[in-house]
Amino acid sequence: MSINSFGHLFRLTTWGESHGPALGATVDGCPPGVTVDEAMIQQWLDKRKPGQNKYTTQRREADEVKILSGVFEGQTTGTPIQLMIENIDQRSKDYGDIAEKFRPGHADITYWQKYGIRDYRGGGRSSARETASRVAAGGLARAALAKLAPEIEIKGYMTRMGTHEIDREQFDWDQIDQNPFWVPDAAAAETWASYLDGLRKSGSSVGAVIEVVARGVPAGLGAPVYGKLDTDLAAAMMSINAVKGVEIGEGMSAAMLTGELNADEISMGPNGPEYSSNHSGGILGGISTGQDVVVRFAVKPTSSILQTRKTITKSGEAAEIITKGRHDPCVGIRAVPVGEAMMACVILDHLLLDRGQTGGVRGPIG
Amino acid sequence: MSINSFGHLFRLTTWGESHGPALGATVDGCPPGVTVDEAMIQQWLDKRKPGQNKYTTQRREADEVKILSGVFEGQTTGTPIQLMIENIDQRSKDYGDIAEKFRPGHADITYWQKYGIRDYRGGGRSSARETASRVAAGGLARAALAKLAPEIEIKGYMTRMGTHEIDREQFDWDQIDQNPFWVPDAAAAETWASYLDGLRKSGSSVGAVIEVVARGVPAGLGAPVYGKLDTDLAAAMMSINAVKGVEIGEGMSAAMLTGELNADEISMGPNGPEYSSNHSGGILGGISTGQDVVVRFAVKPTSSILQTRKTITKSGEAAEIITKGRHDPCVGIRAVPVGEAMMACVILDHLLLDRGQTGGVRGPIG
């Protein structure tokens, strides 16, 4: 019932604060015999690492992962895997202001109210730094998937930044890694760059929508009715800092459709059932259909901005606050690898859960 | 790790199929000394009960709940509470067509693929009838909340039906119970009635958006980072049949806002902190702020429609299907009490979880 754990069989528990000595993920239930090393996990952390361009916080963090347990001679042993990331950049600075005042839109005030104590250094546990632990665990999940289901491919990208949305007509998979926004549209990348630059200079910030797709997921994953694949994906994404909405397939727009438009028609293909469309986002009744699993989530704009906001102090006095520091004008950018990591953890977890209960039995069609 | 259970301390496990002898909820962890009887729970089931007007399925179900355990002399004893609902309307009919063909947009095909066996009678476990168990458990949760936190009020309503959305300017709490759509807008109720009537007659169906609000929720509920209040609400709502999207507060639109617009400013009021707005939906860092907790979810249109759709049979042959029967042109209507029930369960669960870990300690402000 651990409140800092996620997953059924492949279960991660993240720990650590923004400015403590270290943070990490304790991963339990990983299958044995999975080939993995620190470099394989590091590649994903590097994707999330701050300070890589002017669009992300300039905080300098190596985000170097260390495997402290559960791996022997390059393979997982089936025992708990401790993934630790030491915090390098803990520059001593005056937190007085943040220690006394609550930042609007931040968890400062709720952590204080709930616990009566809070680590105000960089937001402590509520900091987006926690997501580094998720990315590390996700890297491990990807290594396990590479062994158990190599055909599965997981990819995330931005579909919206503030008022700008991508043009689905221009969707280009190869563009995703070609720009700092992981946007599948070269033209959008340019527009968004100047748009975000303006926001950054004005000390503002903006939200974003990230879409994560898992291809090659076999039909049959998901455990109705409270361990549904979409239920776990919704929890996985909503648990990420700053996320305010989650959609599967058609998402909120499904409300606008009629039954005949929304239901994906079925036909028989060479390798099994095929669908005329994917409004379902690859999930029916909480179980994967074999189509692409598509999840989308919205990230709110950072509330740490250089503009003055009204707030109160711990003693209840009215105050104004400007959050100086090294923040992301669009945290959504760095949420892309985080979303991918959560998708990898959920898919692996359900692969294990399914073979545990059903032994991989499948009802034949045709 | 029970896949058909939900909740941390207040934990429900639902069981039963659409056309089996009975279905229900086994509720564990309910506080002792809560005054409750079948009538108190029945009132909520009646709200969800089908066949109450022409806009919901004409299937006749009394949906009469029986308390089989955990209540003694009108009070909960702290032991498991079994809430059972017997299925009355199990009219023997020819399911041949549904038994052999997969309904597009339905869980027929995925249940078959995953388990190699499925109870095709009315959708079996994947039927929306499962939500009756949730409403029963939610009724129990409301009874417990009435004792533990009587100031909490939970209310759900529709904000969209297909292409029609409510006019927030016309929002009227008192209208919600005055129309068959639980819509807080008298004018909308009329428009929607004719709109839905047309769809019903054409044998079509349409989706909807439901919003559920919990007022009077104290600050401090929610357990970061994987037991966040919004994470559990997202899981709770996404686990409901046909739900494809979940939003907290500003939801997906948060992506379009700038930091200064999105962050709710804080001031000191007579009873503690007050906020200039509620973009956060009453949750910051996964913990309740004391403002209204606001969650929204989209329900897709029923795929059981009277229009011909292409599909395949178990033997893989191409086929066409029309789902005759007694279906809801807009299942969203009956999803309103279900959303309220899940909200009640989540809030109660977090009340217990919070007092378990913190003992109700709160950081003083002012």
Add this chain to the structure above:
Amino acid sequence: MSINSFGHLFRLTTWGESHGPALGATVDGCPPGVTVDEAMIQQWLDKRKPGQNKYTTQRREADEVKILSGVFEGQTTGTPIQLMIENIDQRSKDYGDIAEKFRPGHADITYWQKYGIRDYRGGGRSSARETASRVAAGGLARAALAKLAPEIEIKGYMTRMGTHEIDREQFDWDQIDQNPFWVPDAAAAETWASYLDGLRKSGSSVGAVIEVVARGVPAGLGAPVYGKLDTDLAAAMMSINAVKGVEIGEGMSAAMLTGELNADEISMGPNGPEYSSNHSGGILGGISTGQDVVVRFAVKPTSSILQTRKTITKSGEAAEIITKGRHDPCVGIRAVPVGEAMMACVILDHLLLDRGQTGGVRGPIG
């Protein structure tokens, strides 16, 4: 975290009180495609059923199980299985005495102190009637094992009744079902009969030790370090009413041995490793070795006896109590099928858990 649930993947939640309308087990995570019907489960309930001879309570209960969900056309569907047993014998009697006075050695006083309310009718939730739900769930587990691992055989028997212990030299499997005590020794059966008869007539009661063996369990079951096979067996048995001690293999006596005497030597047999002895009880490091899994537990004597005992009333006054009624002079007798049921549930659960994490991979020897 459900406190009335047991198991990881094959998970049972029991509910119900001694004199309520019904009790049962909600079983989640059962594999699909398991052939099972009520008769297959009833056979085990009949073994535990009271009133079969003068050595067990004369309370008359049919203990008839009904399957309310999760089984379709004679096979499990992979969805929750509700096993319900209605209480027939709820003779209205005057519980005044038990309602006001606390029975020494009973849970009366602790339930009252913990919950501030208790169902005093026959002990309510603390009654040994709860074990009927376990036996029903165990019957289902046996049906699943018959499909997944037909070579597994589970057998329980008494090794001690009060001051009488069996003579291991006389151990005879075929005798177990030939006497009312499930004792593997014909001579002992006779001695114990007259011994217990005397105790019964004097209105006294006595404890017992039950041993449960699982043969044919493959090597590799058990999940160190908190989901060890022996850890789960210890929890399973200790959770049974009146159990005060649990032993694996050599048990408490292991403390008296030296390393060379305790360690079972290993040799290579035609079908894999063989052991010179089984002090380990078939478990090393929490994982099954392939030898017989042997667990033993002690059941205390019923405290409901016809002899006067000193106690107090709810108002704190000194009092004396004699528990009239239809009690077991040796509850240990009926604990035998309960122990078997818990063994079946634990073994099945670990079969599923193991194939979930490892996929059934095994390190080759030879």
Add this chain to the structure above:
Amino acid sequence: MSINSFGHLFRLTTWGESHGPALGATVDGCPPGVTVDEAMIQQWLDKRKPGQNKYTTQRREADEVKILSGVFEGQTTGTPIQLMIENIDQRSKDYGDIAEKFRPGHADITYWQKYGIRDYRGGGRSSARETASRVAAGGLARAALAKLAPEIEIKGYMTRMGTHEIDREQFDWDQIDQNPFWVPDAAAAETWASYLDGLRKSGSSVGAVIEVVARGVPAGLGAPVYGKLDTDLAAAMMSINAVKGVEIGEGMSAAMLTGELNADEISMGPNGPEYSSNHSGGILGGISTGQDVVVRFAVKPTSSILQTRKTITKSGEAAEIITKGRHDPCVGIRAVPVGEAMMACVILDHLLLDRGQTGGVRGPIG
């Protein structure tokens, strides 16, 4: 469902191997505002630390604990607490023999069979070094108990070493810390010393029985029927390396008693109910009575001995093995602080669980 986690609300997940870079415990659900630092935890680790006298392994380990998260300015914050212990003594040695041969009585063979890979260095995950993580978590639990229930006192001691048992008549609390065996009997300490010395010199080892008592535990802790206080204690102790039996109160001997002898009579004392005896071990129906909570467990003798034993190699060939190295002639000695730690974790966990569900309500007596 994490298999390397223990506890409901106060939940520890241990990780790490005998000869890896580090091991530790990730503790979730700790109450906020608990005063704790590394020294407070270190004192308990020092009690378990090897090499303190000739009766324990000469392996040199500082067992120095580091708090990596969850504590800010000397107080717990309510977020996960990472307790890490780095392994100092990883002397490079030739493990060839142990790598190829399976030690009788060890988990070598079962880990290999289950996972197909094992960290053979010092037993890897199956090493008793894992218990250091438990002691660290237990130290934290003690700190929390000191705040929540300062009246609770937890003490462990040996009651048997091999063929020698203590004389209850000579029981002396003050002696426990005065000898290397934590035995509450000065005379026994001397006898045991020479006895163990003899075994050590002959390269043999012996088992032991440890008893752990918790005084001052309030009535009402424990959650029937699968989260019973005794059930969790049984699981807690059985999960410790080399433990083969667990007893509560009268334990296995309860089987020999009659109902009138076993049931503790109740009378009214100045501070509530009092009992004529404590056969129940302070637990009735899985709930604490307010008497001393008494648990006992048996530890088998180390199988790593200097005497030749028959075994097989990975390739299945017959072989002989002598385990050289720095082992404990009686691991039971160091199991004392481990048993205390598990008791502390279970009691704290149930304090939180109880106030979560009941809010601390108690039924009045008198």
